[in-house]
Amino acid sequence: MSNSQTQIELIQPDDWHLHIRDGDVMRDALGDTARQFARAIIMPNLNPPVTTVDLAKAYQARIESNLKSLGINGFTPLMTLYLTDNTLADEIQRAKAEGIAALKLYPAGATTNSDAGVNDIKRCYQVLEVMQQVGMPLLVHGEVTHPDVDIFDREAVFIDQVLEPLRKDFPELKIVFEHITTKQAAQYVRDASTSGKNTIAATITPQHLLMNRNAIFAGGIRPHNYCLPVLKREEHRIALLEVATSGNLRFFLGTDSAPHAKGAKESARGCAGCYSAFNALGLYAEAFDSVGKLNRLETFASFYGPDFYSLPRNTKKITLTKKAQNIPSEQPFGDATIVPLRAGETIAWSLS
Ligand code: OTD
Ligand code: ZN
Ligand code: ZN
Numbered sequence: 001m002s003n004s005q006t007q008i009e010l011i012q013p014d015d016w017h018l019h020i021r022d023g024d025v026m027r028d029a030l031g032d033t034a035r036q037f038a039r040a041i042i043m044p045n046l047n048p049p050v051t052t053v054d055l056a057k058a059y060q061a062r063i064e065s066n067l068k069s070l071g072i073n074g075f076t077p078l079m080t081l082y083l084t085d086n087t088l089a090d091e092i093q094r095a096k097a098e099g100i101a102a103l104k105l106y107p108a109g110a111t112t113n114s115d116a117g118v119n120d121i122k123r124c125y126q127v128l129e130v131m132q133q134v135g136m137p138l139l140v141h142g143e144v145t146h147p148d149v150d151i152f153d154r155e156a157v158f159i160d161q162v163l164e165p166l167r168k169d170f171p172e173l174k175i176v177f178e179h180i181t182t183k184q185a186a187q188y189v190r191d192a193s194t195s196g197k198n199t200i201a202a203t204i205t206p207q208h209l210l211m212n213r214n215a216i217f218a219g220g221i222r223p224h225n226y227c228l229p230v231l232k233r234e235e236h237r238i239a240l241l242e243v244a245t246s247g248n249l250r251f252f253l254g255t256d257s258a259p260h261a262k263g264a265k266e267s268a269r270g271c272a273g274c275y276s277a278f279n280a281l282g283l284y285a286e287a288f289d290s291v292g293k294l295n296r297l298e299t300f301a302s303f304y305g306p307d308f309y310s311l312p313r314n315t316k317k318i319t320l321t322k323k324a325q326n327i328p329s330e331q332p333f334g335d336a337t338i339v340p341l342r343a344g345e346t347i348a349w350s351l352s
Contacts, residue, residue, distance in 0.1 A: 006322040007352070008294050012314045013281065013301035015040040017139075017178055017203045017254030019273070020063070022046050024334035027066045029259045032277040034067065034075035036351055038314045039306075041139070041254070042077045044104055045113040049082035053094045056081055074316075078309075080104050080139065084116055085123045092130040101309060102137040102176070103127075107162075109145045111228040111272060112258065117141075121162060128170050137174040137309065142185065143229055152213075155229050156184040163188070171195065176308070177202040179256045181229040183239035189250050190243055201308045203254025204244050206283035207274045207341060210290075212237045223270040224339050227258065230272075244300055245293035252304040255280045261336035278327060278340035285320050285349035318351060325350040 018040040020029040033040055042063065044050035050059055056079040063077045078101040081091070087103075095103070105124075106117030118124060131138060143154035144161055167175065177189055180202045189202040207227060212234040215225045225231065243251050257280060258273025265271055276283060281301070288297045306313050324346040330337040 010298035011302040016305045019258040039076040044082035096134045105140045132173040186243045205256045209287035223265045228272040249304045253301045276341045282347040282349040321352045
């Protein structure tokens with residue numbers, strides 16, 4: 001495959017990590033994703049969080065009614081529950097029976113609306129036991145939250161202090177290390193031994209494949225490039241791009257597209273989150289193209305995610321074209337506006 005390639009056809013991808021919020025703004029956050037992806041793992045960090053099957057079902061119904069009013073068919077939201085210190089083991093059985101796709105572990109205080117998250121993972125051991133038994137994946141926001149730990153080190157410390165002990169105690173539990181940002185995480189997931197079963201994987205966002213931490217400070221502070229886990233040094237970006245394009249089935253697409261109104265980002269305490277959904281596939285194609293690995297995009301974007309979740313692969317095909325797409329400086333978001341990633345610039349690839 002040469003660098004001069006200008007079109008690529010692939011099985012339609014899914015987004016294995018997505019925030020679409022709730023209420024008035026959901027419609028605006030959903031349309032961009034549903035145009036490109038067949039399915040998405042819907043994050044449960046609403047306020048209050050989606051902690052039970054009943055809450056997840058009600059949220060799913062609101063998503064479906066928005067899809068209907070947008071006239072979108074053929075997009076499936078995959079629902080998740082927010083793990084807390086008080087989640088009951090019975091709820092996991094119910095979740096499995098009701099088709100909930102996964103549970104999400106937010107260490108308390110790690111990111112937007114994570115205050116109700118887990119304070120001590122040991123309190124969740126009964127729940128994790130049942131998850132392991134029934135094959136329910138655990139999605140982890142992999143950062144420690146202790147204020148003494150430097151913000152750029154929180155992911156690497158999480159691996160040693162939380163993830164590795166957790167995997168020792170629950171060797172058969174399926175874990176997705178979400179939105180990895182460091183070479184330590186890339187190496188950990190690549191090299192983890194799993195006694196034959198496919199029990200560990202990682203999602204990678206487009207911003208962490210395309211930008212390093214300089215992008216937060218280029219010519220002045222850039223709140224729209226601020227997300228959590230925060231962008232890291234160039235050596236980490238290179239390591240992520242390397243594993244994402246290596247054809248390793250443990251790495252797959254998850255945008256972590258996380259919309260916040262323009263005013264909430266451009267503020268003295270701006271919210272974390274990049275809105276990448278506008279042309280997420282174009283961003284990924286650009287990243288893979290930058291290292292001449294477009295031939296590896298389809299497995300990363302469309303195959304390894306459903307394989308890990310034991311879901312069927314999609315069958316519909318889409319085409320991406322190398323044709324610069326202008327990104328609007330802002331777009332509607334309920335009564336407010338939102339500034340997409342790369343606002344006012346171009347993205348080299350887009351959906352045909
Ligand atoms: N923002 N990162 C995450 C969530 C959000 O706004 C959000 O919901 C995350 O880590 O999942 C982030 O920057
Ligand atoms: Zn997260
Ligand atoms: Zn997220």
